[in-house]
Amino acid sequence: MLSNPPPRGPRGSSPQVRGRGRGGVQKRRTDGAGARVDRDGDLVMDAAATTADKPRSGSGRGKLSPGRTGRSQGGPVSRSGGRGNHVSDRAKQNIIRGLGGSQANVLESRITGGGPKLQVSGLKDSKAAKNPDGGLEALLSFLERKATGLDPKSNRTVKIKKSSMVGDSVFITASPDDMATILKLNSFNFAGAILKIRALDAAGKESEASASTSEVKDQLRGVLAARYDAGLKLLNLSSLIADPGLNSMGMFNGSTNTSKIFPALMIVCDELFKSRREKREAITSVTLTDNGLAKVDEVHILAEMFPDIKNIDLSRNRLTDLSSLDGWKKKFRSMEHLILVGNPIEAQLATLKDEIMKRYPKLHMLNNVQVRTPEEVAIKVAADEAARNPFPILGPSFQDVGGVGANFVTQFFALYDTNRTSFLGQFYDAHSKFSLAINMTAPRSTEVSVPVQPWSEYTKHSRNLLKINHLNARMNRQYKGVQDIQAVWATLPATRHPDLHTQGDKYMIECCTVPGLPDLTGQAAHGVDGLMITIHGEFEDQAPNNAEKSLRSFTRNFVLGPGAPGGPQIRVVSDMLSLRGWAPLPHPASSQPPPPQSTLTPEQEVLRRQQAIATQLTEKTGMTLEYSAMCLNETGWDLEKAFAAFTANKAALPAEAWVGGIPR
Template sequence: MSYRGRGRGGYNNNNGNRGGFSQQNVDQFAAANSVPVEILGWNNATQEECISFIARKTKISVMNASVDQQTGILRGYVRTAAVADELTQWSGVKFAGQSLKITKAIAVNSISGQMGLGVATNTNNSKAPNTIETITTFLKSRYNPESKLLNLSAVDRDPQLQQEGFFASISTTSKFFPALMKIADELKLEVDSVDVSGNNLKDLTSISTLAQTFPLLKNLALSNNNITNIRTFELWKRKLNFLRELVVMNNPLVSNLRSANEVDNIKLEMMKNFPRLVVLNGEIVRDENKLLSLVSFPFATQGMFFQDETIQQVSTNFITNFFNLWDTNRQELMILYQQESQFSMQVDSSHPHVIEIESGPSTNSRSFSSYNNSNNNNDSPFGYYIPHSRNLTKVSSVKSKMARLAVGQQNIFKMFSQLPKTRHDLLSNPNLFSLESYSYPQLGGILLTLHGYFEETAIPDDNSAVTNPSSSGGNNRNRFQKNNNKKIPLGKKSFDRTFVIIPGPNGSMIVASDLLTVRLFADADAWNTPTPTPVVQAGVPSQQVPTNVPAAVPNASIPAVPAAAPGAPTPNDLPPDVKANLNDLQQQILVRVLVDTKLNFQFAIMLCEQSQWDYQQCINNFKQSVATLPPTAYM
């Protein structure tokens, strides 16, 4: 066989392209193996300048970019859905005098593939855009933006969908709803309520993706279906955490109930699956005010940031429970750590300011560096921390670096035991703390950072790192032996603590990484203005946290406190730091609440504040909540 005339190298001379691959083929291949994004607001510059700016700013490459001449939308592709999600978080960044709007585009190939059209391998893909347009038109016709209602009732009887053959076979029927949710997600519909009535559903399998598309859903109607088993709702357990109202009327599940016990069992199981459920089939099953008081985070300050309401709920629950145990019983925290979990702490020695130490007004101001460079560990207020400090700018030995990284439950608890006992006033002084929480998609978890202060209340349970420095595992051997009988001062410290928490078994959370930084005490001006104004975070009721309680609650507005029995505690028995923030009448109320409820200080003060320092209201609220309070709430 002669190869003459077939082009250089023996390849087929197909319009000058080797192997028959054209630029169109390359673009189609790239589109089929990446995620499309769309960019608006770039018009004050060129397409190339915009793509270059995004690469510099976000470290993300947008490939195969092109401009739709009719709409002016710049469309390109990124490698994965995770990268696309990360890029959309930069939406709003300023470029050439305008704010860029970056969104994920509707992926023709992926959605068509879900519908079984085979577009990725079929050269004739004319049906794919028509399919997407049909579903998009259907969604828009069923969506009410004013009420934020998406009506998906009786979708199999929609004339246009029937004409397109979406329900012609079991295969296409089963793929329709996931494709519907995919497009709904791409359209960024704001949905509070969904009606899925009259679809002949026997279980939730075919509509399971509803929880992923609308995790903040508040109202759901599933009436006039064929659901028979209460266990089918376990599919959405801990997924629709903000569902307030559920309707399941005219399903065998409720139509066949024979006794009051069966009705109560249905209510109980629904409340287990949906923690914020208030109304079931038109009947109130929970006290909504009480529920909000239990699930709402008491922080309403400027220093709080939550990426979304789901992350807010998980992170605030985690923080309040974690630091309650950190201050009272660190052994119980070990259930949150696994053998691969890591903990390390460091003393921040880079603070440039001269800050007054908390041992009293007569104490001379000293810089942080002067303490850090002291020849005696006991001269420093950080004496309990320095033996464990893994500050990599100070610790050069590889052996010391590894020795000061605690891995696994046993090593982590050992280090916990060698740190001073503390108190974090998270609930009583939330404006002195700042909390940030973001999703951590690499591990499917949450990255959470808390800034604030704590007060040291006692020396560590295990003080061997100070009295016997060689036991800490670092290079402190014999360095501080001379004066190890001196008492290290206790006081206030500022701190930063960063957690990476990931989902564990049975809906629990596991701490994958825990990093603590300890600094000299500083105020909260970084996130508070001199006259702080409460900022309402998504899903958090607006609360004004009193910074000056006596002024905020006049004596005249508080009812008289019942007389105490002879020999009962008096306000004089309260700790000085508690008395300093309360007027005389509030001190009396707090003492009576402590005696009558047996709550500890933390929960008693929180109860008084939420009851507006009304003694009778305190008792009423306590009686309503007593069944749900944890054992740690009591003295």
């Protein structure tokens, strides 16, 4: 054991930071400690003497194991926020707080005041929680390393000064800059668990800021209520500077700029709805007239909060050319009517009309003039969809054998939602395998408005091989046997699949035969035949910590084979479940070419079938087609009887009966 923690520096930083040395070969140090450099990269001669004797107080990290490496037990991680949500919850809070003019006070309370801290949750759910110290050491190292690596251009090393574990949370203290950097690690994956990090301010300041924020929100709700027309589904945001409610709040103070108040209005308005569907049904039109807008960038948040708006009025602003609309270039894909009356750009609409129509594929009214009919819009949308999918989508192929596949699918939908234990007992055995994987990056159409709910109930079992690089995790997340599978299924949220008989259009089910499956009886050395069933569809689930049901899309791949003696007659060899955010299934091509019509006479049809049967017997026995036809003719063209007759008389056949004159 090392008597003191090794110095923090390039050696302990992330790979991006480690790789930025000065390019020369460094001489190996004999004392086992890495060289320390200052902010400019110069060698600190007395670094060990000045830092080694200063352990981090309260952290409980006085000693480190010699075998410790620069990688966390959680393995490679990635941000989970994604680029789609441009306005984070923290940014929303800051916008609202800033309206009251108290933003400086709020920030000051985090730097001074009664000891700002960060609260980190999620450690108890990680694999590191099994460590002797509860995983605290691994967590703190992970936070320092990942936070340091966020900015590869900086030589600054993030350090945690103090830490303490209270219940399920870890509280840490660092410099204001380091705390701001560590906050960016919110939602990172650590040892199989998602970390939740939030700032804790001094109690008094936090309560004061919270009360101020609540008051501002109440006032903004009143402004929005006065400007909303439920009958027209219209939100009137015109001439905000003249609004008496906003002026009484002191929002402008002589300024004519709406860029400060508009984001706050949109955030408060967004909080009034529980889902994107509710927003789409409540607001279809927005008026932004007389706001002095030179670019729509000043109100870009409207596209993020309400992307499904159909009608927008931008009359009497200062929009000069097409670039003034670039902030909405790939937004509002459902817009049907755009009004630009009273803007300098109006004089250019004759030449810009085609480009505007390209930006908004469903637009059919521009400045109250029809630019294309709804039928033309439908053709345009269909053409765009066809361009994204140049090949027609064929319907599913279901090549069942003896009704085995159909019976299994029926039982699956009947039992998985209601009695998973019974379903396991009927089709799974000690050799069955199950795994699930979450595809968080599955592409979705811009038309899809169903939000993607959190995956927290599934992530600890996810075996996405593109994300999980550790061999142990890959092996441990493939579950084998009824007991292990049942234990996993018991932790998954309850589900409800659409009814197969009344809502069959929500599924695509395929079935085909597969050879070479293991023969558990040991009689077939080359394996036995089975079935592969693939189900694409959707289901609803409701996790305990989710207020509303989640709609998800899935693909489930089953491989079925003959059961072992004493087990189920048909067993599941493999069961792989893939989950992704909900999206509607693509519909098969509606027009399929008609099947070719036979031009053969009935006599020719009989002859064709007989030739096919004779060919099968030849392939099976090695006899010539002539002798195969003779054998079949004597047995009534029954292939099984013909093969039995061949077996009984095989030794008496002349050489000319065999293909090439060589008996098999």
